[in-house]
Amino acid sequence: MKIKKTEIKDTFAEAFEMYGARVIITADTKQWARAAAASMTGFATSVIRCKLEAAVECEIPDEDTPDGRPGISVLLFTMSSKTIAGQLIDRIGQCVMTCPTTACFNGLDSEKTVTVGGKLRYFGDSYQISKVIDGRRLWRIPVMEGEFLIDDRFGIQPAVGGGNLIIFGSSKNIALRASMAAAQAMREVAGVFLPFPQGLVRSGSKIGASYKNLIASTNDAYCPTLRSISKETAVPEKVEAIYEIVADGLDEDSIKEAMRRGIYAAADKGAMLITAGNYGGKLGKYHFYLHEIANGKKK
């Protein structure tokens, strides 16, 4: 199928089950909330080496945060419910508690919860104070500035990781412009985040390598420089650059909506071809078919 002059390949993105948490960071100013969020979501692009995927979901106006201050929502996903608590404790402890004026709240109303503030409280060395406000237990941990306020428990839920689009351009600039427009459109869907820098990946990977013990290596099928020598090449003539956008989300529908918006935004900016990455459907639980998504109704 075609949208404007962009060909949409008849294929699907293969995504995986992950576990997600939503953390609300508040601070005296937006700048401090952003600083904490940036620190917390650093080195969190791919579970392959980072053990966690995370990014800012959105900024939250003062009136909608628990303490009435500027806030930022951060989504953090891991491959297992067993590893998410440790990541939350480490990242909140090292990146949010350390950041001036911040507080940290659970942003996911879920039956399943993990203890986070209840572990970080020990930093208070017995001077910490617990408060139960409206059925919600919080910890006040004394710090050099005053107190760090954090929820005792954070909700976690099954989530979807690895929704993706692969966007081809006749030049690097066109591919970049189309991909950035797609990323911008995809980020606007609530519950979705793009873990890579500005949402884009230039070093898309395939499973395995010619080297032993390497679990992932460059996706030679999509490297323009290897078009003439890679047996797997999928780079058409006249394509100079390709970018991948990876989208993680709290549920299937939000990923689908993000991909739909991304497809149309990229087509609008002159992408030559849009496809998606999969492993033949054998590894991931979720299959997002591009034609079905592109024909879907706007939400």
Add this chain to the structure above:
Amino acid sequence: MSVTHLKLHTQPEVPLETEVINPTVFASLSQSGIEHLNVMHGNMKCKLGDFFKVTGKGATEIHIEGDLSGVKLVGAGMSEGKITVDGDVGMHLGVGMSGGEILVEGSAGDWVGPEMSGGRITIKKNAGHMVGSAYRGQSTGITGGEIFVHGNAKNEVGSAMRRGLIVIGGDAGDFTGVNLLAGTIIVLGVLGIRTGAGMKRGTIVSLQDAPMLPSFEYSCTYHPLFLRLYFSRLRANGFRRKIQSQHLSGKYKRYSGDGIELNRGEVLLFSS
């Protein structure tokens, strides 16, 4: 939801003990069954119907009309439902309450919510002594729940309180939070003397300055962020006029005490 209405038709000459006025007790009874519930009028065993006109059958919501200032133990042991008193009510309101809600449109006598562990009591006017306190001889007071008094309260608010929230919209008497073990007491008006005497842990907040015992030490003046969460909630529960934006974002003087005990309690007094 259906409501059982009680209307006081005979004023008791001596205190009337009505621990049977409890949504769980009413729930399975007919109108006649409710009228025949036993109450104690002094040392005389009487029927509820001897004092109240009952309308409606068993329901988990009870509405009571009349001057109940001589009626004790309303809502005792309550665990669910709602009781609304359209006037004043007597002592020991909601004793041992573990859930549900009691709303008093007038004032309440002494001992509001002693030994409470859950639920909420709201008094629209004033309350007597010992709001949310331990009974004499008991080492622990309330262990949960919320008590909101929109007017004034007398002495020993939250005595030996272990957990929960008590809010006094007006002034509090002497010995607020005496022997406090934990939990939070917020007084929007003026505190009496000897606040927090013997407290081990817990938090006492006032929007006014107060005289502190010498066994409390000043720590600093700072902005306790957690108060924003309490105050936002209280503003949504009828305290909006008394809690202004300066109280949400302002600084508080923090005193630690009581030095003769664990010294892990705090008194926070609004500064600016």
